[in-house]
Amino acid sequence: MTRHKTAAPAPAPLTIGGRPVGSWLEGRAARLTGRVVRRIVDELPVYRLLPREEVHGEIAEIIDHNLRILAHVLSERREATPDELAMQRLSAARRAEEGVPLDAVLGAYHVGMLAAWEEVSADARPDEIADVQAALTLLLGMLRQVTVAVSAAYLEERSMLETQEHHGRRSLMAALIAGDPVDDLAERAGLRPAPHYIVLTLVIGPHPDECAGSGSPKIAARRKLRRVHAELDRFVDDPVLAVIDASGGTVLLPAAGEPPAWPVLCALIDRAARVAGAEITAAGAVAPPAGVPEAVRQTAEVVELVRRTGRGTGLFRLADVLLDYQLSRPGEARERLAALLEPLAGRPELLETLEVFLQTGLSRRRAAGRLHVHPNTIDYRLRRIAQLTGLNAAHAADLPRIGAALVARRAGDRPEGERPLLPRSNG
Numbered sequence: 001m002t003r004h005k006t007a008a009p010a011p012a013p014l015t016i017g018g019r020p021v022g023s024w025l026e027g028r029a030a031r032l033t034g035r036v037v038r039r040i041v042d043e044l045p046v047y048r049l050l051p052r053e054e055v056h057g058e059i060a061e062i063i064d065h066n067l068r069i070l071a072h073v074l075s076e077r078r079e080a081t082p083d084e085l086a087m088q089r090l091s092a093a094r095r096a097e098e099g100v101p102l103d104a105v106l107g108a109y110h111v112g113m114l115a116a117w118e119e120v121s122a123d124a125r126p127d128e129i130a131d132v133q134a135a136l137t138l139l140l141g142m143l144r145q146v147t148v149a150v151s152a153a154y155l156e157e158r159s160m161l162e163t164q165e166h167h168g169r170r171s172l173m174a175a176l177i178a179g180d181p182v183d184d185l186a187e188r189a190g191l192r193p194a195p196h197y198i199v200l201t202l203v204i205g206p207h208p209d210e211c212a213g214s215g216s217p218k219i220a221a222r223r224k225l226r227r228v229h230a231e232l233d234r235f236v237d238d239p240v241l242a243v244i245d246a247s248g249g250t251v252l253l254p255a256a257g258e259p260p261a262w263p264v265l266c267a268l269i270d271r272a273a274r275v276a277g278a279e280i281t282a283a284g285a286v287a288p289p290a291g292v293p294e295a296v297r298q299t300a301e302v303v304e305l306v307r308r309t310g311r312g313t314g315l316f317r318l319a320d321v322l323l324d325y326q327l328s329r330p331g332e333a334r335e336r337l338a339a340l341l342e343p344l345a346g347r348p349e350l351l352e353t354l355e356v357f358l359q360t361g362l363s364r365r366r367a368a369g370r371l372h373v374h375p376n377t378i379d380y381r382l383r384r385i386a387q388l389t390g391l392n393a394a395h396a397a398d399l400p401r402i403g404a405a406l407v408a409r410r411a412g413d414r415p416e417g418e419r420p421l422l423p424r425s426n427g
């Protein structure tokens with residue numbers, strides 16, 4: 001005799017307020033949808049910026065769909081199926097494309113689920129505690145499923161959009177730096193060339209956590225770079241064009257109107273350094289699109305001069321280093337100035353002492369502190385420099401020639417044609 005398996009009996013319906021909660025919720029889904037829409041608009045301001053027909057059309061349809069799926073989950077005491085959540089995933093991708101923040105998207109689902117729970121549990125009786133607990137467990141389980149599905153779809157869409165946008169930005173930046181025509185390229189990338197660009201060359205120092213033995217240096221470097229990027233992005237409305245890594249690089253900030261005043265840009269670099277927890281030395285210039293290549297070259301040279309002359313951190317412009325910049329140009333004058341210090345060749349301690357003595361405002365004590373020697377050693381070395389070169393750093397009349405000779409010598413130490421800190425290849 002063959003025995004046939006019988007299907008498991010359907011679970012008894014959950015009852016709250018003396019009524020089957022699933023079928024009761026499904027019957028009230030349409031009315032509850034309107035209330036959820038109003039609560040979302042009231043509690044999540046970003047939804048007020050969406051077109052009214054979208055909120056009361058597509059978004060209301062998603063709310064109604066979600067409530068009906070919840071009703072089936074409660075009636076059948078089961079999880080939602082992937083097919084039942086397909087509509088929510090599609091809606092999340094659309095919100096990502098529109099730029100609605102993920103926290104607002106998830107917040108809307110939480111508002112809907114809370115409203116549903118308030119509706120079904122309002123008339124709960126003391127003898128229904130077991131069904132109330134079971135219903136709440138099912139509702140929270142579906143909320144978890146929705147959160148996972150919606151987050152994954154949203155982040156996948158954002159990743160795709162950001163990849164396309166990133167490629168467009170890189171292409172536009174490469175064209176600007178190369179001096180190539182940008183109008184057609186910008187149109188294809190969905191970007192609009194700015195009337196002017198604030199060209200910045202950055203040198204970013206290490207964060208303390210990047211030092212060995214302080215956790216993960218790579219994580220610290222990425223965190224530092226992310227904070228610098230965020231500060232730059234907040235400064236302008238249009239997309240920032242940047243090729244920078246943890247040590248620095250090149251940034252083009254679009255200026256749609258009148259370029260910001262110089263103190264405002266200085267404050268921007270100071271804020272970026274503060275939030276990054278690292279020193280930043282930068283050079284800046286404002287240029288139209290056609291002037292970007294020259295501005296990039298110029299700011300790279302300015303920031304290199306700033307670093308070589310020990311001027312400290314912050315934002316600098318050509319006007320801050322005019323003399324050094326001019327003296328660093330190749331030519332007979334530079335060679336003759338550099339030759340004034342030729343007698344110190346092979347005596348690096350004397351050259352370093354001369355550099356530090358000028359950098360510390362002609363203070364022998366501060367120079368001695370920087371070099372970790374006795375002040376008398378500074379005096380001895382300065383006398384020896386005067387004997388070898390005929391230039392006395394203690395005489396005001398000799399200081400301009402000493403400073404110019406140091407600049408010329410530093411410029412001559414760099415191989416001709418070398419361009420430091422230019423942006424890396426787009427690859």
